[in-house]
Amino acid sequence: MKRLAAFIGFFLLFLLANRFLPEIIDPYYLHLFTLSCINVILAVSLNLINGTTGQFSLGHAGFMAVGGYTSASLTFYLGPKIIATLDFLPAILAKNFVFLFALLGGGLSAAFLGLLVGIPSLRLRGDYLAIVTLGMGEIVRVLILNVEAIGGARGFSDIPAYTNLFWIISLTALTIAAVASLTASSHGRAFLSVREDEIAAEAMGVNTTYYKVIAFVIGAFFAGMAGCLFGHYLQLLHPNSFTFLKSFEIIIMIIVGGLGSIFGAVVAAVILTLLPEALRYLGPVKDWRMVIYSLALIILMITRPQGLFGNWTPDFRRWWPFRKPQPVA
Amino acid sequence: MQEFLQQLVNGVSWGSIYALIALGYTMVYGVLQLINFAHGDVFMLGAFFGFYFSRWTKIAQEPTLFGFFATLLFAMAACALVGVIIERAAYKPLRERPRLTALITAIGVSLLLENGGQLLFGVDPKFFPSLISETRLYESANLVISNLPVIILVVSLALMLLLRFIVMKTTIGKAMRATAFNREAAALMGINTNNVISFTFLLGSALAGAGGILVALTYPKIDPLMGLLPGLKAFVAAVLGGIGNIPGAVLGGMILGVSETMVAGYISSTLRDAIAFALLVVILLVKPTGLLGSRVGEKV
Amino acid sequence: MPPNTSEPLLELATCSISFGGLKAVDSFNLQLFPGELVGLIGPNGAGKTTVFNLITGVYKPSAGQIRFGGKLLNGKKPYQITACGLARTFQNIRLFGNLSVEENVKIACHLHYQTSLFGSVWKGKAYREEEARQHQKIESLLEVFGLKQLSREKAAGLPYGQQRRLEIARALATDPKLLLLDEPAAGANPQESRELMALIRWIKEKFKLTILLIEHDMQVVMGICERILVLDYGETIAHGKPEEIRKDPKVIEAYLGEEAV
Structure with missing residues (x-):
């Protein structure tokens, strides 16, 4: 009951944010906020695959692309028809209903690809898995390039602008909450055991096959929804946005944050989204910003290989004012 | 049939370049278990070193065979130097750290070379001088064999044989193999593994530099991002053959080169970039260690 | 010898496995009855851990059958076998x-x-x-x-000692009927070995376990096992009560070489 109340509370809060934030905050900052949130979803979901389950995936951009393109096809081709049949609803509701449908479609299609990619993970380990996931991502991209109905090499344009602050905030919060809750559960410990020692995990009754595949499926699901948000925000999807460099970018976020730390993934995703923007203001050295970015990455890895936060996660519940007092150990 | 032969000639010469780059990946992986993502960018540097060298020495104005080899040697030497610097500066401090850290650093170095290259050489493509004037060696209705693919093939085969000699017959080659087999044990046997690792980078980077020149002969448009995709595909070639395995890298490179030109020639050139990865997925699903690779099962 | 009236909890019938031509375990037979504590000993490389790996499904036997409580274990995955009520520890500690x-x-x-x-x-x-x-x-x-x-x-x-204990505790948390202990006393001093023996005996009673134990420390094996199997080059060379094993010339030969006999 308390949980339901919290959900409704957040729902209303996010609706209010959606209504009033654009009036008080500069659009440029809102733009950065939106991009940060999408990267947070990507980083947190990849962290479940790489950090928690220890399956080295370099194909996250592929999941994002599949989710983005599927959802955009849904809203672009099916959306108008659905809205037409829902004409008894207020237009704004019908529109958001279509978007919810697209989000789920994008997430599920990416999850299906995750299932396909997860299967090789049963036979392949470490670097071999990394290169196969990278390869799958590239295959997806080249296939998209060859389908004219979704824009091919020109890119998919005129996607309806359904992404708004409400969806951005809700999905980011949902991703973080769901992944964090999953990680802190019995199933989450099963994911961790696969990362730590597969043979011991099997011997302790953990079905490692299942957990490896399911990590890919869940991670891909959220990445697909991020792709959907991305496409309906920019109103344009282009295959060049989903090269392996995008996958590298997300991997870098979770490594910089500290592999396995959700908190670290969130912070690093925000920092690394804002950093190249911030470097724009450096005036004469602004041409150097990508060089500075890569140098910073190398130096960070040499001086602090465990990432900014290691696998440390702050205990937010400790600061929650209404929690029940706990016995001191 | 003649068209097939034409594709085959192009495929083999293209494949030999993949093989040259793949060798660097596979050797470094052998000694360090590191995917050196910056390797493709060293290949790019090779082309640029050759470009500036041939302009500076005026070789570009009057191409001779001697001039071509001088450019090739210069690019190889310069890339070897860059490879050793990268290894000493970026990877050596991470030797005892988790492999993932080194991998991310490699991505960082790769980004640095690409962005640094864009800053230094400019974003626009440069045109590599034709150091060897193209002549036709054989010509018939459907089959034209020019000297370029032949020279590429001969040069890369010669370099591979040289590499094989170094790895199999010299003391440092034996030390390399020992280090690849077991770094700690090699160190205990008195091998200076740090030098061996640097030497491995030196060899691999020199081969990548040569690859850069050879590619620029056929595709003279060179730009700072040109190493990205060929580098990745060469790595795929190394994995196809079984990473860490030197003959495997050559085999993987050849398979990749031939199948890419065949797909481009007979099916569609836009699918060309996917074939490398499709092959990779299929082969690894059938044989998870690559064609010539072997794996020791984990001891329980 | 245990009473023949009860059903064996674990039964291995002519189990074999080879690695690249080398017969690591050759037609191995074993019957383990509920409540027993049996030791599996033998020189290094005799195939003891391989037997464990066969039972727990890490390796698939090339021939022979493995039954647990009457159920056939062949072809089951390790996690399914664990779910049947069979847990193990590892020789080279494998904690998370x-x-x-x-x-x-x-x-x-x-x-x-x-x-x-x-x-x-x-x-x-x-x-x-x-x-x-x-x-x-x-x-x-x-x-x-x-x-x-x-x-x-x-x-x-x-x-180290606490890691070994933690491995046993972890195995017990799966609620096994049969516990397989792979060298639980490795690296322990005599004092710790004695404590460990007492602990094993105690958990066996408390959790109503059957235990199969691999051990190098003769003190431990002779001290707590009711029955002992001796393995050498993948074959069972002796089987019996501790005092019988102690005197068996074949066992002495396997451990100390021919001259010692």
């Missing part, structure tokens, strides 16, 4: 090093959880009750093994 002591044991409880993936994300009442129940079980288990104060420590940071 970066996780806490408590988490290590909790992972072994995972197969008893009923909650689905969604249930564990939502964390409803049923899940919380289940978690509390398992938590209590773990607390008492850790108490038995003297690890309760260390429950928040990283497993990799524990001293």
Whole structure:
């Protein structure tokens, strides 16, 4: 009951944010906020695959692309028809209903690809898995390039602008909450055991096959929804946005944050989204910003290989004012 | 049939370049278990070193065979130097750290070379001088064999044989193999593994530099991002053959080169970039260690 | 010899496996009856751990059958075998090093959880009750093994002896009927060995276990095992009560070489 109340509370809060934030905050900052949130979803979901389950995936951009393109096809081709049949609803509701449908479609299609990619993970380990996931991502991209109905090499344009602050905030919060809750559960410990020692995990009754595949499926699901948000925000999807460099970018976020730390993934995703923007203001050295970015990455890895936060996660519940007092150990 | 032969000639010469780059990946992986993502960018540097060298020495104005080899040697030497610097500066401090850290650093170095290259050489493509004037060696209705693919093939085969000699017959080659087999044990046997690792980078980077020149002969448009995709595909070639395995890298490179030109020639050139990865997925699903690779099962 | 009236809990019938031409285990037979504590000994490389790996499904036997409580185990995955009530420890300790002591044991409880993936994300009442129940079980288990104060420590940071104990505690958390211990006393001094013997005997009674034990420390094996099997080059060379094994010339030969006989 308390949980339901919290959900409704957040729902209303996010609706209010959606209504009033654009009036008080500069659009440029809102733009950065939106991009940060999408990267947070990507980083947190990849962290479940790489950090928690220890399956080295370099194909996250592929999941994002599949989710983005599927959802955009849904809203672009099916959306108008659905809205037409829902004409008894207020237009704004019908529109958001279509978007919810697209989000789920994008997430599920990416999850299906995750299932396909997860299967090789049963036979392949470490670097071999990394290169196969990278390869799958590239295959997806080249296939998209060859389908004219979704824009091919020109890119998919005129996607309806359904992404708004409400969806951005809700999905980011949902991703973080769901992944964090999953990680802190019995199933989450099963994911961790696969990362730590597969043979011991099997011997302790953990079905490692299942957990490896399911990590890919869940991670891909959220990445697909991020792709959907991305496409309906920019109103344009282009295959060049989903090269392996995008996958590298997300991997870098979770490594910089500290592999396995959700908190670290969130912070690093925000920092690394804002950093190249911030470097724009450096005036004469602004041409150097990508060089500075890569140098910073190398130096960070040499001086602090465990990432900014290691696998440390702050205990937010400790600061929650209404929690029940706990016995001191 | 003649068209097939034409594709085959192009495929083999293209494949030999993949093989040259793949060798660097596979050797470094052998000694360090590191995917050196910056390797493709060293290949790019090779082309640029050759470009500036041939302009500076005026070789570009009057191409001779001697001039071509001088450019090739210069690019190889310069890339070897860059490879050793990268290894000493970026990877050596991470030797005892988790492999993932080194991998991310490699991505960082790769980004640095690409962005640094864009800053230094400019974003626009440069045109590599034709150091060897193209002549036709054989010509018939459907089959034209020019000297370029032949020279590429001969040069890369010669370099591979040289590499094989170094790895199999010299003391440092034996030390390399020992280090690849077991770094700690090699160190205990008195091998200076740090030098061996640097030497491995030196060899691999020199081969990548040569690859850069050879590619620029056929595709003279060179730009700072040109190493990205060929580098990745060469790595795929190394994995196809079984990473860490030197003959495997050559085999993987050849398979990749031939199948890419065949797909481009007979099916569609836009699918060309996917074939490398499709092959990779299929082969690894059938044989998870690559064609010539072997794996020791984990001891329980 | 145990009474022939009861059904064997574990039965291996002519099990063999070879690695690249080398017969690691050759037509191995074993019957283990409920409540027994049996030792499996033999020189290095005799195939003892391979027998464990066959039983727990890490390796597939090339011939022979393995039955547990009448059920055929051949072809089952390790986790399914564990779910049947069979748990093991490892010779070269395989803890989940970066996780806490408590988490290590909790992972072994995972197969008893009923909650689905969604249930564990939502964390409803049923899940919380289940978690509390398992938590209590773990607390008492850790108490038995003297690890309760260390429950928040990283497993990799524990001293060697405590890591071995934690492995046993973790195996017990799967609620096994049969426990396979692979050299539990390796690296222990005589004092620790004695304590470990007492502990093994005690958990056997308390959890009503059947135990199969690989051990190098003769003191331990002779001290607690009711029956001993001796393995050499993948074949059983002797089988009997500790005092019989002690005198068996074949065993002495296998351990000390021919001249010693």
